[in-house]
Amino acid sequence: MKALVYNGPCDVSVKKVPDAKIERPTDVLVRITTTNICGSDLHMYEGRTDMPPGRILGHENLGEVIEVGPAVDRIKVGDRVALPFNVGCGFCENCERGLSAYCLTTNPGMAGAAYGFADMGPYAGGQAELLRVPYGDYNCLVLPRAAEEKENAT
Amino acid sequence: MLADIFPTGYHATELAGVRPGESVVIYGAGPVGLMAALSAVTKGASQVIVVDTQKDRLALAEKVGAIAIDNTEGDGVEKVMELTGGKGADRGCECVGYQCCNLHREEVPGLTMNNLVASVKFTGRIGCVGVFVPEDPGSEDKLGRVGKMPFDFGMFWFKGQSLGTGQCNVKAYNRFLSKLIEKDKVRPSFIVSHELPLEQAPEGYENFDKRKQGWTKVVLKPGR
Numbered sequence: 142m143k144a145l146v147y148n149g150p151c152d153v154s155v156k157k158v159p160d161a162k163i164e165r166p167t168d169v170l171v172r173i174t175t176t177n178i179c180g181s182d183l184h185m186y187e188g189r190t191d192m193p194p195g196r197i198l199g200h201e202n203l204g205e206v207i208e209v210g211p212a213v214d215r216i217k218v219g220d221r222v223a224l225p226f227n228v229g230c231g232f233c234e235n236c237e238r239g240l241s242a243y244c245l246t247t248n249p250g251m252a253g254a255a256y257g258f259a260d261m262g263p264y265a266g267g268q269a270e271l272l273r274v275p276y277g278d279y280n281c282l283v284l285p286r287a288a289e290e291k292e293n294a295t
Numbered sequence: 296m297l298a299d300i301f302p303t304g305y306h307a308t309e310l311a312g313v314r315p316g317e318s319v320v321i322y323g324a325g326p327v328g329l330m331a332a333l334s335a336v337t338k339g340a341s342q343v344i345v346v347d348t349q350k351d352r353l354a355l356a357e358k359v360g361a362i363a364i365d366n367t368e369g370d371g372v373e374k375v376m377e378l379t380g381g382k383g384a385d386r387g388c389e390c391v392g393y394q395c396c397n398l399h400r401e402e403v404p405g406l407t408m409n410n411l412v413a414s415v416k417f418t419g420r421i422g423c424v425g426v427f428v429p430e431d432p433g434s435e436d437k438l439g440r441v442g443k444m445p446f447d448f449g450m451f452w453f454k455g456q457s458l459g460t461g462q463c464n465v466k467a468y469n470r471f472l473s474k475l476i477e478k479d480k481v482r483p484s485f486i487v488s489h490e491l492p493l494e495q496a497p498e499g500y501e502n503f504d505k506r507k508q509g510w511t512k513v514v515l516k517p518g519r
Contacts, residue, residue, distance in 0.1 A: 225465030
């Protein structure tokens, strides 16, 4: 798939990388339709973090579910989903209290994980054709049918 | 917008405790600051004031009903005090972060927080969602390199202010914020300036990073 890769300070490029895929039974695979550049991506872009070269950026992601892992119950293929930048598990002490930005299991040793972000876990970003979403049932917000129209009317 | 910036802007107003009828000062008219302004207006704040140095972004703040203050045209803190009858705003939001700059485009990490302490009222509350980091080896500022900054703690304490910080728990808000979009109550995409295919992402990064006039928010479309 094509993805926006961080090469080094002020150097990003679109490259061919291995397709994102379902890695765990609770994963969902999303075909990205819209993904934004965030001001916080610029800290990494400018080389002001310890982001290693080769990683895919992008944490403002929206798309269509094209595959679900065998343990995914709620989310269906074809759902249009908005993905919180946080990657949460839904079952740790913090997620239980609604503090999904401080999930204790998705970024062990720290609290809080995100897609394509320095120091926030190994998750690839969504400035790409495909995105793996861990704990899909917990992390996906399913959008109504009319969302597609609004997405393209920006 | 639902993945991050709209919930994050809303989170700033939650951390600050914004209630209907209150006044709010927001530092930063970038995408998150503009979403905080939209959220504060939606919550029924009586006065939403946005401070920045970029005219194109301040114009967007005015579009959602906020009062824009251009820091390059005089002291922003003084103007906030004037607008709030000398009292200061009831609530404050920090939507810039550790790379905030002075008028000479030099990074001064404590600038926005200290301006908030100065322009929020006695007993007022500040919500800080701008990113601050434990270490920043690339900083030109000696304290900044080790994640510290001079903070007017004496004045903060003297004014009896309080502070909420940190990343947004998006799931706490995204469902009900999505309903506002679905039912045409808000249109956060008003900030989008560029829609590009994924291939043009490097160009998007370069222009957005340079704060090039008119590049307020870049949306990428991998499918195109």
